[in-house]
Amino acid sequence: MEKSGLNLKATELRLGLPGSESPERGSDKNGNAAVILSLKSFVGSGAKRVFCDATDADAKWVFSVSEAAAGRLFSPRGGGSSNNNNNNHGKVHVGAQVVGWPPIRSYRKNTMSSQSSKNDDDSEAKLGLGCLYVKVSMDGAPYLRKVDLKMYSSYIDLSSALEKMFSCFTIGQCSSHNVPSRDGLSESRLMDLLHGSEYVLTYEDKDGDWMLVGDVPWEMFTDSCRRLRIMKSSDAIGLAPRAMEKCKNRN
Amino acid sequence: MSYSSLPEDVLEHVFSFVQSDKDRNVISLVCKSWYEIERWCRRRIFVGNCYAVSPRMAIRRFPEVRSVELKGKPHFADFNLVPEGWGGYVYPWIRAMAGGYPWLEELKLKRMVVTDESLELIAKSLKNFKVLVLSSCEGFSTHGLAAIAADCKNLKELDLWESDVEDPSGNWLSKFPDTCTSLVSLNIACLGSEVSFSALERLVVRCPNLRTLRLNRAVPLEKLAHLLRQAPQLVELGTGTYSADLRPDIFSNLAGAFSGCKELKSLSGFWDVVPAYLPAVYSVCSGLTTLNLSYATIQSPDLIKLVSQCPKLQCLWVLDYIEDSGLEALAATCKDLRELRVFPSEPFGDEPNVSLTEQGLVLVSEGCPKLESVLYFCRRMSNDALVTIAKNRPSMIRFRLCIIDPQTPDYLTLEPLDVGFGAIVQHCKDLRRLSLSGLLTDRVFEYIGTYAKKLEMLSVAFAGESDLGLHHVLSGCDSLRKLEIMDCPFGDKALLANAAKLETMRSLWMSSCSVSFEACKLLGQKMPRLNVEVIDESGPPDSRPELPVKKLYIYRTVTGRRIDMPGFVWNVGEDSALRLS
Numbered sequence: 133m134e135k136s137g138l139n140l141k142a143t144e145l146r147l148g149l150p151g152s153e154s155p156e157r158g159s160d161k162n163g164n165a166a167v168i169l170s171l172k173s174f175v176g177s178g179a180k181r182v183f184c185d186a187t188d189a190d191a192k193w194v195f196s197v198s199e200a201a202a203g204r205l206f207s208p209r210g211g212g213s214s215n216n217n218n219n220n221h222g223k224v225h226v227g228a229q230v231v232g233w234p235p236i237r238s239y240r241k242n243t244m245s246s247q248s249s250k251n252d253d254d255s256e257a258k259l260g261l262g263c264l265y266v267k268v269s270m271d272g273a274p275y276l277r278k279v280d281l282k283m284y285s286s287y288i289d290l291s292s293a294l295e296k297m298f299s300c301f302t303i304g305q306c307s308s309h310n311v312p313s314r315d316g317l318s319e320s321r322l323m324d325l326l327h328g329s330e331y332v333l334t335y336e337d338k339d340g341d342w343m344l345v346g347d348v349p350w351e352m353f354t355d356s357c358r359r360l361r362i363m364k365s366s367d368a369i370g371l372a373p374r375a376m377e378k379c380k381n382r383n
Numbered sequence: 384m385s386y387s388s389l390p391e392d393v394l395e396h397v398f399s400f401v402q403s404d405k406d407r408n409v410i411s412l413v414c415k416s417w418y419e420i421e422r423w424c425r426r427r428i429f430v431g432n433c434y435a436v437s438p439r440m441a442i443r444r445f446p447e448v449r450s451v452e453l454k455g456k457p458h459f460a461d462f463n464l465v466p467e468g469w470g471g472y473v474y475p476w477i478r479a480m481a482g483g484y485p486w487l488e489e490l491k492l493k494r495m496v497v498t499d500e501s502l503e504l505i506a507k508s509l510k511n512f513k514v515l516v517l518s519s520c521e522g523f524s525t526h527g528l529a530a531i532a533a534d535c536k537n538l539k540e541l542d543l544w545e546s547d548v549e550d551p552s553g554n555w556l557s558k559f560p561d562t563c564t565s566l567v568s569l570n571i572a573c574l575g576s577e578v579s580f581s582a583l584e585r586l587v588v589r590c591p592n593l594r595t596l597r598l599n600r601a602v603p604l605e606k607l608a609h610l611l612r613q614a615p616q617l618v619e620l621g622t623g624t625y626s627a628d629l630r631p632d633i634f635s636n637l638a639g640a641f642s643g644c645k646e647l648k649s650l651s652g653f654w655d656v657v658p659a660y661l662p663a664v665y666s667v668c669s670g671l672t673t674l675n676l677s678y679a680t681i682q683s684p685d686l687i688k689l690v691s692q693c694p695k696l697q698c699l700w701v702l703d704y705i706e707d708s709g710l711e712a713l714a715a716t717c718k719d720l721r722e723l724r725v726f727p728s729e730p731f732g733d734e735p736n737v738s739l740t741e742q743g744l745v746l747v748s749e750g751c752p753k754l755e756s757v758l759y760f761c762r763r764m765s766n767d768a769l770v771t772i773a774k775n776r777p778s779m780i781r782f783r784l785c786i787i788d789p790q791t792p793d794y795l796t797l798e799p800l801d802v803g804f805g806a807i808v809q810h811c812k813d814l815r816r817l818s819l820s821g822l823l824t825d826r827v828f829e830y831i832g833t834y835a836k837k838l839e840m841l842s843v844a845f846a847g848e849s850d851l852g853l854h855h856v857l858s859g860c861d862s863l864r865k866l867e868i869m870d871c872p873f874g875d876k877a878l879l880a881n882a883a884k885l886e887t888m889r890s891l892w893m894s895s896c897s898v899s900f901e902a903c904k905l906l907g908q909k910m911p912r913l914n915v916e917v918i919d920e921s922g923p924p925d926s927r928p929e930l931p932v933k934k935l936y937i938y939r940t941v942t943g944r945r946i947d948m949p950g951f952v953w954n955v956g957e958d959s960a961l962r963l964s
Contacts, residue, residue, distance in 0.1 A: 230789075230870075231462075231463055231464060232459060232462040232463060232464040232844075232869055232894070233462070233789060233844060233845075233869070233870075234727065234730045234760065234785055234787050235461070235462045235785060235818075235842075235844075236462065236726075236727070236730060237461045237462065237519075237545070238461070238462075238463060239519070239545040239547070239573065240677075240678075240726065243654070243678055244678070244728075247654060247655055247678070247680060265463075267467075276467045276468065277466070277467055278463065278467060
């Protein structure tokens with residue numbers, strides 16, 4: 133991708149998990165960072181988000197974890213390997229999930245994963261379908277995405293996957309296409325980013341409350357998260373105290 | 384007397400006995416006047432791909448339609464292969480029909496994006512609206528349902544089959560006015576949150592023609608008996624959650640209520656099922672023709688007890704907890720069985736968790752002479768078993784086998800399963816739908832191309848060795864309408880060589896194959912009546928032309944490129960060069 137004279141790093145989407153710092157961030161004048169940093173973090177001590185580390189090369193497009201990390205790399209016809217002609221090359225290992233296989237509908241996956249098997253003691257291990265799709269929306273983005281929370285084992289994983297997924301909105305790449313009734317959106321998005329406003333990741337829990345992601349242990353989060361929303365940190369300031377309160381009440 | 388001198392209304396009367404689309408299409412080709420007469424009296428249309436024709440064209444040709452059925456996203460969208468925002472919006476159709484079909488009575492949608500706005504428009508504009516079926520749809524909430532409930536005075540059927548409904552707490556069921564007594568069918572099984580039970584009960588009580596009621600999980604078992612007693616005429620019932628504390632009074636109340644339902648033929652639901660409560664339904668088992676236990680996590684012994692009491696069963700959907708032993712009991716008892724679907728309880732585990740093998744399916748194929756439709760998830764298969772099944776059931780129409788690990792060979796011989804599937808297509812001459820799995824070479828496609836002459840839909844994954852495989856299918860399967868392929872080494876040659884074939888089909892999906900962007904462009908340029916759409920979420924596909932296209936969806940259309948493509952879908956037509964520069 134051509135450099136257009138913008139400082140790409142400065143305009144890259146960052147997800148501000150509570151307590152974590154933005155590496156190599158330029159000047160963030162709004163004080164938003166201060167708000168985020170002042171929250172207690174349960175996410176591992178001082179773990180920096182690893183957006184740069186997680187991509188293969190900074191400027192290259194990366195696609196969602198489910199494709200890159202999982203089955204595609206082991207796919208039988210993958211990039212140049214000539215396994216196809218050898219019938220005995222052994223099975224494709226799909227221990228990591230391949231998107232679209234086995235062909236089970238999301239409705240079924242979600243329903244099964246939320247049923248408890250009353251006949252089993254170690255229900256967690258035997259719940260089987262191990263899949264939990266939640267919708268992810270981003271303020272201003274024209275469409276939703278869906279992620280499977282069980283594909284990730286930590287907030288860092290989730291955060292970097294989401295950054296990749298929504299990165300095409302940051303530099304208005306998608307504006308080159310006929311996206312009806314979205315003209316001007318990418319431009320204002322760009323302006324937002326140029327002014328350094330950060331995004332934060334929030335989620336709606338089982339009770340319908342909106343909380344900042346990162347407040348509770350990962351497993352508790354995946355149990356109670358019903359949907360995700362990437363919102364402007366300026367909108368999210370009001371969430372912080374509530375989230376802390378709720379946590380206290382829980383514990 | 385020649386046929387052309389028959390008066391119009393006589394011809395129209397004759398045509399009214401012809402229901403099938405295919406036959407009606409043939410009639411319309413006889414001559415101009417028959418075309419005219421036919422188009423004015425066609426009452427239902429089915430559009431298998433909502434982008435194949437524009438709503439305006441459909442309405443212009445068939446002005447007096449009362450029932451419309453539309454399908455949107457490709458089938459693989461069910462398995463998360465189609466990103467959100469791809470399309471399939473129904474709003475343009477509803478806007479057109481609000482003006483063009485003011486007397487529309489039925490709308491059936493599958494895999495479409497339906498907004499609250501669309502539902503509100505239906506409620507406001509279609510005064511005689513009676514039937515709404517939303518199958519695997521999304522994009523709407525209970526607000527939209529409230530509009531339908533409140534304003535569709537003659538509503539007979541509301542079916543939300545496995546749709547994704549936003550559920551802000553809202554008491555939409557109570558929006559059905561007291562004057563609404565016309566409901567025949569209500570399916571809210573997919574709704575996540577509670578509905579007002581009292582509103583539900585009042586609705587059930589005042590609709591004496593209610594035959595189908597599928598409850599959602601939030602309806603507790605303790606309340607089911609009460610509901611059943613208000614609607615003993617039910618023919619189809621979906622329970623809510625099927626678990627409660629073990630109490631004899633609850634049980635006897637439930638059993639009593641079920642025994643009062645003399646018309647019950649279909650049961651579903653059974654979430655969170657507690658086995659001790661299963662016997663409550665025994666009294667209706669002898670009349671059951673359809674049983675959907677595909678969310679019921681009960682083990683084989685309980686399943687056997689249940690199924691053994693259903694001699695009239697025609698359709699069974701069940702989890703693989705049924706195991707081979709359960710399928711043996713099924714084969715012994717249910718001689719009327721037409722359709723069997725066995726879903727996996729733990730598809731992502733590495734090891735099998737149940738004793739369900741190819742044997743179960745073989746036994747059913749032996750014991751059930753009317754078996755014609757199979758969906759079977761398992762972990763091992765053999766050519767022998769498939770050959771046996773094929774010879775047992777030459778009348779098979781739909782055969783979908785999913786061996787969970789990709790490229791699993793015949794477990795006895797370690798050979799590919801080409802011969803087994805070859806037997807299926809060779810013996811089952813009326814086979815219309817086939818899904819392949821396991822280790823497969825190009826040979827299986829040669830069999831399919833040679834024998835599967837009635838095949839309409841084929842699903843393939845992790846199979847084949849070269850373009851020859853795809854070529855066999857495209858050149859040999861005369862009746863092919865839908866082809867969907869993932870992770871196969873099929874590339875440009877077969878696709879380009881069979882370009883003309885694609886216009887005779889509804890659609891072709893290929894993902895993670897070896898088709899180049901150049902080939903897509905060529906196809907798009909060569910075939911103006913196809914939309915060749917490349918789906919790529921990471922950027923314009925021509926920026927990395929050396930890589931194969933990730934996802935490709937090709938479909939025939941008479942309306943050209945669609946105008947609602949999101950940023951990650953590229954239509955690679957003649958002016959694609961201009962668009963992408």
